[in-house]
Amino acid sequence: MTQDARFEDASDAPVALRALEAADVPVISALVQDAIFPAAEMRWEKSRRRFALLINRFRWEQQGGTPERVQAVLAVEDVLKVSSQGIDRADPDLVFSVLALNWTPSEDGMGRLELTLAGDGAIALEVEALEITLKDVTRPYGAVSGKAPTHPE
Structure with a gap:
């Protein structure tokens, strides 16, 4: 008998996940919800076809204790084109908050990955093929606010 993974079963080990199928995207999306990053930590390496963000991820998998964040790299491979809306690239200190990742497939394995950010x-x-990696790169630290992010209902 197999069971789905549960947050309660998580350890304090760093997250290192790869999404290669549409069903994997909601898992990555849940883990990066409320991650924050400054515009300066967003990179598209056109020649390598790689888009990456260095994010401060809220550790939703942590149960109890002081709310924590961890720096993580969110990378997308095989990127053919990047577009954005509602982002002022002139201000490198502007901070964004991730709400969700959404995958829309098209023909032959290609598709569109949209990162929805707070504030529209x-x-x-x-992308030519779906390949997203999420990897924690620092030890967790106490969330500056001392609280978990909340969303109005």
Whole structure:
């Protein structure tokens, strides 16, 4: 008998996940919800076809204790085109908050990954094939606010 993974079963080990199928995207999306990053930590390496963000991820998988964040790299491979709306690239200190990742497939394995940001911002990535990695790169630290993010209902 197999069971789905549960947050309660998580350890304090760093997250290192790869999404290669549409069903994997909601898992990555849940883990990066409420991640924050400054505009300066957004990179598109056109020649390598790679888009990456260095994010401060809220550790939703942590149960109890002091709310924590961890720096993580969110990388998308095989990126053919990047577009955005509601993002002022002139201000490198502007901080964004991730609300969700959404995958829309098209023909032959290609598709569009959209990063929905708070404040009506969005980043759309046209990709040749779905490949997203999320990897924690620092030790967790106490969330500055001392609280978990909340959303109005």
